[in-house]
Amino acid sequence: MCPHIPYESPPRRRLRPAFEGLEGRELPSSDPIGLPLPGRHLPAADVQQFVPLLYPPGTPQPTPQEVARESFVAKVSGTYTVGPGRFDTQALTIKGGGKPGNSNMSFRNRFQFIIFEPKDRSQPVTGVIHYLVANFLSTGGGIILDFNSPTGTEVNGLPTLLNWRHDSSSGVPFVGAGTLPLFNGTLPIPGTDQTTPPTIVDFNLGAGDTTLKFIPDRHPVPGTLGSGRVFIVSRGLLNYPPNNPIEKNYE
16 A cells, blocks of 8 residues: 655645555575464474384384374573582582473473582483473473483583483373383383383383583672573473363464
């Protein structure tokens, strides 16, 4: 349309409405960023390596579509502080959090984490991260991942790569009986003498890894052994059941 603009030179007579020509543009070269279709979520990349952990040879194997459905990735950033260990076997306690973040299983999520560095380098790094999701029409929805990983990936004394398993005490749609034991910092293959083989009904069984990038403050927070910003990416497989009749319209 060609509306009359008062602050420009006033016309001597009233203008008549008219259509303007459209500008020709090329189609976008990549998929537009937007919400996934109802009942689906965007698959995470590089999760195929975790399939043998949950579905070893001799057990029912997931189809590519099922791997995409179970894929999980969360990308968040926040702040962290470093303090002394809470027990005499721990060298450091690293804790932090941030808001808001996002994952392919939730539109928005906040997070908190705590990590314990052992004094004995032969012992695993342990800890937990909790992603509190915000797209469910019920309170308490959260994904809890338990860290247990070998030492040796530290940069400036802080871990950069941790294995995780899904904690069965996660909240609302993510709570479940599926568990994958971790021992001595490694992810065991189900079916060994340390675990029992999973089945296709082991909902909320999950495993993966988490990468962390710490950027220290030039002047740490007073009373801490260090502080700064942290960037976290968790990825893996999570056999998430669609057991909430409302949230399926949002996933």
